[in-house]
Amino acid sequence: MRSMQGKFALLVGAVVTASAALAQDVPTEQEAVRRAIHVCAACHGDGGRSQTASVPSLAGQMRQYTIAQLKDFRSQTRAETGTRAYMWGVSALLDDAMIVGLADYYAAQAPAGGKPGKPALVQTGRRIFVEGAPARGVRACASCHGSGGEGAAGFPRLAGQRADYVYGQLKVFGTQLRSHGVVMQGEVKAMTPAEMRAVAEYVQSL
Numbered sequence: 001m002r003s004m005q006g007k008f009a010l011l012v013g014a015v016v017t018a019s020a021a022l023a024q025d026v027p028t029e030q031e032a033v034r035r036a037i038h039v040c041a042a043c044h045g046d047g048g049r050s051q052t053a054s055v056p057s058l059a060g061q062m063r064q065y066t067i068a069q070l071k072d073f074r075s076q077t078r079a080e081t082g083t084r085a086y087m088w089g090v091s092a093l094l095d096d097a098m099i100v101g102l103a104d105y106y107a108a109q110a111p112a113g114g115k116p117g118k119p120a121l122v123q124t125g126r127r128i129f130v131e132g133a134p135a136r137g138v139r140a141c142a143s144c145h146g147s148g149g150e151g152a153a154g155f156p157r158l159a160g161q162r163a164d165y166v167y168g169q170l171k172v173f174g175t176q177l178r179s180h181g182v183v184m185q186g187e188v189k190a191m192t193p194a195e196m197r198a199v200a201e202y203v204q205s206l
């Protein structure tokens with residue numbers, strides 16, 4: 001994460017410069033969104049297709065979900081370490097119209113393609129995704145996230161998402177740090193870390 005922190009310091013500079021420019025020349029909403037996308041791309045990749053294991057892809061993500069997350073960062077109600085470090089500062093500079101503009105932009109981008117994973121993990125992960133573990137009350141992920149992990153409205157797209165990020169979030173849902181993630185807090189209760197790892201590998205492969 002060290003190089004990310006260096007990058008972040010640079011980016012804070014870029015954001016400050018951008019917001020100073022923003023105050024001076026009063027850009028149109030569209031132009032403000034365009035400038036913001038440039039900053040986001042430094043971490044989330046071109047078009048929101050992440051090249052970094054711990055940074056989520058945003059491309060093809062559900063509009064409603066992205067809007068909700070950006071508002072949760074801005075109000076500091078989504079508070080796991082990674083978002084405190086990287087997203088609280090960035091989101092503080094966004095007004096509601098920019099949040100909607102960014103969510104529209106990412107929803108319209110071609111999603112990151114699936115990456116083949118370790119076959120044994122993918123196979124275990126697929127079973128959890130499709131069937132859940134009914135004996136322990138773990139419901140099928142597909143029932144909310146879609147049979148191909150494509151997402152729907154407030155249910156985020158998981159297909160092609162970075163496995164390290166997905167695994168990290170499944171652990172975060174075991175805490176209170178994503179306070180709007182109540183549904184997921186219930187889903188992860190009976191899951192083992194090995195199952196979380198497997199299902200993360202599976203969704204990345206989609």
Ligand code: HEC
Pocket residue numbers: 007008011036037039040041042043044054055056057058066069070080081082083086087090102156165168
């Ligand atoms: C300095 C790096 C950095 C920059 C710049 C950045 N992000 Fe992030 N963003 C992250 C990291 C890291 C995470 C994941 C945090 C975690 O693991 O909890 C994240 C998470 C997110 C999420 C949550 C995704 C999900 O699937 O829940 C959204 C949405 C997001 N960022 C949008 C943006 C937007 C829009 C911008 C530009 C305005 C932006 N980010 C700029 C690093 C960055």
Ligand code: HEC
Pocket residue numbers: 056068128129138139140141142143144145154155156158166169170178180181182183184187199200
């Ligand atoms: C009953 C519906 C439901 C089921 C079943 C469900 N989820 Fe979710 N999931 C959600 C909702 C709603 C969210 C958004 C939470 C939020 O807004 O913070 C979510 C969020 C997530 C996220 C965070 C995505 C991101 O980009 O940060 C991951 C990862 C996830 N779910 C994985 C899973 C896995 C794996 C399973 C199966 C073991 C599963 N979910 C089962 C409803 C569900």
